[in-house]
Amino acid sequence: MAIAAAISAPLTSPTRRTLASVNTLFPHSHRSTLPSPQRTLKYPNYRLVAASMSTDAPVKTSSASFLHRRETGFLHFAKYHGIGNDFILIDNRDSSEPRVSPEKAVQLCDRNFGVGADGVIFVLPGIDGTDYTMRIFNSDGSEPEMCGNGVRCFAKFVSQLENLHGRHSFTIHTGAGLIIPEVLEDGNVRVDMGEPILKASEVPTKIPANKDNAVVKSKLVVDGVIWHVTCVSMGNPHCITFSREGSQNLLVDEVNLAEIGPKFEHHEVFPARTNTEFVQVLSSSHLKMRVWERGAGATLACGTGACATVVAAVLEGHAERKCTVDLPGGPLHIEWREEDNHVYMTGPADVVFYGSLPL
Numbered sequence: 001m002a003i004a005a006a007i008s009a010p011l012t013s014p015t016r017r018t019l020a021s022v023n024t025l026f027p028h029s030h031r032s033t034l035p036s037p038q039r040t041l042k043y044p045n046y047r048l049v050a051a052s053m054s055t056d057a058p059v060k061t062s063s064a065s066f067l068h069r070r071e072t073g074f075l076h077f078a079k080y081h082g083i084g085n086d087f088i089l090i091d092n093r094d095s096s097e098p099r100v101s102p103e104k105a106v107q108l109c110d111r112n113f114g115v116g117a118d119g120v121i122f123v124l125p126g127i128d129g130t131d132y133t134m135r136i137f138n139s140d141g142s143e144p145e146m147c148g149n150g151v152r153c154f155a156k157f158v159s160q161l162e163n164l165h166g167r168h169s170f171t172i173h174t175g176a177g178l179i180i181p182e183v184l185e186d187g188n189v190r191v192d193m194g195e196p197i198l199k200a201s202e203v204p205t206k207i208p209a210n211k212d213n214a215v216v217k218s219k220l221v222v223d224g225v226i227w228h229v230t231c232v233s234m235g236n237p238h239c240i241t242f243s244r245e246g247s248q249n250l251l252v253d254e255v256n257l258a259e260i261g262p263k264f265e266h267h268e269v270f271p272a273r274t275n276t277e278f279v280q281v282l283s284s285s286h287l288k289m290r291v292w293e294r295g296a297g298a299t300l301a302c303g304t305g306a307c308a309t310v311v312a313a314v315l316e317g318h319a320e321r322k323c324t325v326d327l328p329g330g331p332l333h334i335e336w337r338e339e340d341n342h343v344y345m346t347g348p349a350d351v352v353f354y355g356s357l358p359l
């Protein structure tokens with residue numbers, strides 16, 4: 001008996017409105033103490049029809065009926081990506097508890113022994129009057145407050161799961177407060193990411209504030225080098241750097257992310273660890289960025305990171321409020337709007353495949 005099934009999918013395809021129970025639902029993520037994934041084949045029955053060499057006839061199922069499968073003992077999921085930042089999306093609308101544990105998420109994210117992803121995202125029932133709740137586990141099993149590329153994938157997944165009756169926008173409760181995505185006519189998703197948080201203690205960072213309670217272009221010694229850093233939270237913490245002491249504009253392709261990234265992430269001045277963005281200014285409306293993500297390492301893109309980067313670029317005087325941010329996986333369009341102080345992010349989100357695993 002086939003115990004796993006999968007179908008192919010197209011390869012293309014007002015102030016920060018903090019909600020009451022956010023802090024209890026989304027405590028600051030901690031450094032993962034999870035064991036490394038065992039080096040054994042975890043999912044012998046996992047099969048992707050799109051890539052299968054099996055001589056069995058592929059199970060023909062439409063994506064709509066696949067998404068509504070509910071057999072017990074199986075985990076049905078969709079794999080999505082937002083400019084290369086990839087996620088396993090799980091329909092968790094029937095329960096407020098994520099269907100997989102952080103430990104299981106680590107296994108699922110493993111690129112050799114699992115499905116492979118930067119994180120696992122759950123579509124949970126809304127609370128406090130919102131339509132949905134989004135929770136996410138990083139690939140190291142820690143739980144961040146928010147994920148920008150992930151929320152665009154969430155929006156596309158929900159619009160496949162639900163008949164939204166012509167609505168293109170809905171409300172999502174996250175650890176960063178209320179987030180509102182809108183699926184656009186061209187398939188891109190525009191997200192109201194709320195207000196950036198600049199107060200040093202709330203980012204959080206122990207670097208002393210130097211401008212209106214914020215940390216802007218402060219000196220930080222990492223690995224014996226003085227970096228100029230600005231700290232911004234988009235619900236999750238970001239440390240953004242445009243230059244080192246003695247050099248003007250960073251050439252981001254020359255940064256050794258794997259070496260320097262962890263040193264920023266675990267620096268003592270970041271009590272909740274940090275995501276770090278290394279940014280090159282191409283023009284006042286065009287930035288190039290590489291990221292080392294807390295709990296996930298070097299990824300091809302980071303949506304909250306791109307938003308935090310534009311905020312930092314404006315604060316440091318490098319850029320205007322509306323910028324294109326080039327990331328290794330593609331561009332994102334970001335606007336930090338003066339009228340409402342909200343950051344808006346626009347970009348794609350695409351399904352890669354659907355799959356099932358025995359639990």
Ligand SMILES: N[C@@H](CCC[C@H](N)C(=O)O)C(=O)O
Nearest residue numbers: 144147148149236302303304
């Ligand atoms: N890639 C995400 C951010 C995911 C969370 C991050 N690793 C953290 O721990 O804060 C994005 O697109 O924003």
